[in-house]
Amino acid sequence: MNDKMPTPCLGESCGECGFRSTVFNCLSNEQLELLSTGKDLLRAKKGEVIIKQGDKVKDFIFLRVGLAKLSRVSSDGKEQLVGIARPKDFVGLLSLFSSPVHPYSIIAIEDSEFCIVEFELVNRLVQESGKFAFSLLQKISQVSDLLLNTKLDIDNRQLRGRIAFILDLFSKEVYESTKFNLPISRKEIGELIDMRVENVVRILSEFRKDKIISIEGTTIDILQPEKLEWIKNHG
């Protein structure tokens, strides 16, 4: 169950990387060569901090494999999850062009691999290639759009709906399976969808009692997806 994808890209040039398609497929061979030499691969174990909130923005960070959380400490000192980053997400993207420091921490919540490219290099490629600039504009918009819309969607649900929402998200968007290991703690779920741990637990138990899901350790199995969907939308 846990046979993680191997890392085919380590010594590779970016031209050969399977993830090239996302944004970089419009670059010339020459430009790709530049990327290859300028990039850095970072392997992170679950729990490792890649970026700390407040760190200077120096690099372009791309999640190749794994899963990461974006989190911040709010002005009143509470931990708050901004979102979950999936493979092919540009985790540091939001702040890259707008802020000198990272507004969020980036923390691996599964064993992960990040591609790291100097900001200066990316900037140079933007200057050189209009097509690349356009791809980047698209990607940056998509990422921030998704984050904002998810937040808005969560906002107008109450607790049961939020839990259903997040389970549905992990099931469909992240793991593409009705059965998966929850990569984050109950506390973190609470931080992500803005509720207290106790209520996360309570509602998960409730769903278990109602046979909508089963829970074994960190493994969630969604037994009645339709019912969960219903709760997500009307609960």
Added chain:
Amino acid sequence: MNDKMPTPCLGESCGECGFRSTVFNCLSNEQLELLSTGKDLLRAKKGEVIIKQGDKVKDFIFLRVGLAKLSRVSSDGKEQLVGIARPKDFVGLLSLFSSPVHPYSIIAIEDSEFCIVEFELVNRLVQESGKFAFSLLQKISQVSDLLLNTKLDIDNRQLRGRIAFILDLFSKEVYESTKFNLPISRKEIGELIDMRVENVVRILSEFRKDKIISIEGTTIDILQPEKLEWIKNHG
């Protein structure tokens, strides 16, 4: 009090526009000329709908003068304000590169002026000028960052804190004065900071009774900014 700024730009070329500085100052004269002929000026009265949620994205929209709200109808049919756009904001920016349709409606909440440029033209300028692409990346990041962070900030406050937050925002960020006309209804405030009208009213009244603000019609006067600030942060 209501002598709105006149519209100096109507027949102007974009090169002479006072707002040129924001993103367009890196364009060549030739490119600016292109902008000038391709742009359109739209005057809107308070309440007019500029873009309806679901409209096809065809244009680049820039708020020159006035104030606008971004709103959407959530999946469960409730009205939800995504944010308030101020002059120099690129109100349709988020969706411009990421979605074929506008995810939010754009509605003037004061008499406003919008500059409208065909998307194709903007795209062409991105291809042509790396510097322009870079400016655009910066601006797009700033706008979405601001929207998301504001949402996050509001999320972890309770009602009193939210009202204080929004009053503070209008006072400092929009009108730069402790006295101003609320451009939106109580209902809309509720939609913006996610609470019921009744409670918006109740808490405003409470603030009035506590002499923190005074209310005359739509005019708000913040009498004790420090106290409001305190409530915003700890209330």
Added chain:
DNA sequence: CGCGGCTTTGATGTTCATCAAGTAAAGTGG
């Protein structure tokens, strides 16, 4: 072993949404 962090359940209290009802303001049609 024992400590700290995560989880779970129950009991209690607060915050907020909802319901109800009434006033004021603003538009509509005769």
Added chain:
DNA sequence: CCACTTTACTTGATGAACATCAAAGCCGCG
């Protein structure tokens, strides 16, 4: 211009949803 409707605003009362408090079990780790 006035009755009429509609929309925004306002206050109070009630109950539901949720946070908080308390206590105990679990597990990994030094």
